Amino acid sequence: MQSTLRIKTCLRNGMTEIEDAFYTSPYKVMHPFHNGKHSDIMMMAASAGLLGGDHFSLQLDFKEGCDVTFLSQSYEKVFNTDGKIASKDIDINVGADARVNYMPYPAIPFAGSNYQSNVRVQIHPSATFYYTDIFTCGRTGMGEFFAMEKFQSKSRFYVGEHLAFADHTLIDPKKFDYTKIGFWGNYTHNGMMFVYSPEKEKLIQLKEKVREMGKSFDGVIGTSFAEKGLTIRALAMRGETIWDFFQNIQG
Numbered sequence: 001m002q003s004t005l006r007i008k009t010c011l012r013n014g015m016t017e018i019e020d021a022f023y024t025s026p027y028k029v030m031h032p033f034h035n036g037k038h039s040d041i042m043m044m045a046a047s048a049g050l051l052g053g054d055h056f057s058l059q060l061d062f063k064e065g066c067d068v069t070f071l072s073q074s075y076e077k078v079f080n081t082d083g084k085i086a087s088k089d090i091d092i093n094v095g096a097d098a099r100v101n102y103m104p105y106p107a108i109p110f111a112g113s114n115y116q117s118n119v120r121v122q123i124h125p126s127a128t129f130y131y132t133d134i135f136t137c138g139r140t141g142m143g144e145f146f147a148m149e150k151f152q153s154k155s156r157f158y159v160g161e162h163l164a165f166a167d168h169t170l171i172d173p174k175k176f177d178y179t180k181i182g183f184w185g186n187y188t189h190n191g192m193m194f195v196y197s198p199e200k201e202k203l204i205q206l207k208e209k210v211r212e213m214g215k216s217f218d219g220v221i222g223t224s225f226a227e228k229g230l231t232i233r234a235l236a237m238r239g240e241t242i243w244d245f246f247q248n249i250q251g
Helices: 200-214 239-248
Strands: 002-012 015-023 027-029 033-035 038-045 055-062 067-072 076-078 086-094 099-102 107-109 114-123 128-136 150-159 162-171 189-196 219-225 230-236
Touching: 002 027, 002 038, 015 027, 015 038, 086 099, 114 128, 128 150, 128 162, 128 239, 150 189, 162 189, 189 239, 200 219, 200 230, 219 239, 230 239
Parallel strands: 002 055, 038 067, 055 086, 067 099, 076 107, 086 114, 099 128, 107 128, 114 150
Antiparallel strands: 002 015, 027 038, 033 038, 128 189, 150 162, 189 230, 219 230
């Protein structure tokens, strides 16, 4: 199945609104939840998850001055793809002076699944942007630990014309033992957050906040500065543990 969801937002009467939306089955978007200028936009899917051969194209265009959190309705399940590939292309544009938080729920690769995603984000130098990518090692409640065929996620973040940060996550259980030290160890969930702010001091303050909050985090937290921006990585035993931590550090 080939599916598409396109959303364009604008700032209208001091409130972030959906200016234009287009989607095909099984995806759609809820009416925004408004809180002053800020709006929460939630993507929904009528299907249970991705199957072999499925391709999903997500295009998000957040115009100048918008204040948005983009959410998903639930975890994204990637079923056994039966020798095929389930794939996703995500294109995000963040306009001038916008504040955007892209924070979907984690992905769950089932046994026998092969998943690929490609993300390209274009950020205006005056904008503020948070990007979250969380995934599991499989259906741990069903005893599936790194039982997928392959899980691959590539992300590129541009600030103006400059490539600020690129990330490539590859899980290939046939080649590597991810339970070893230096990989995932005994943890089952992995998360990455990239943060861009035009004010370097805010990134420095955020790094210190992560360090302090990380002392009580039930897992492992690490941070590092990208050429432009801050990256935060986490390992834990539950997706909600990482998701909640990433949400709370923004408060």
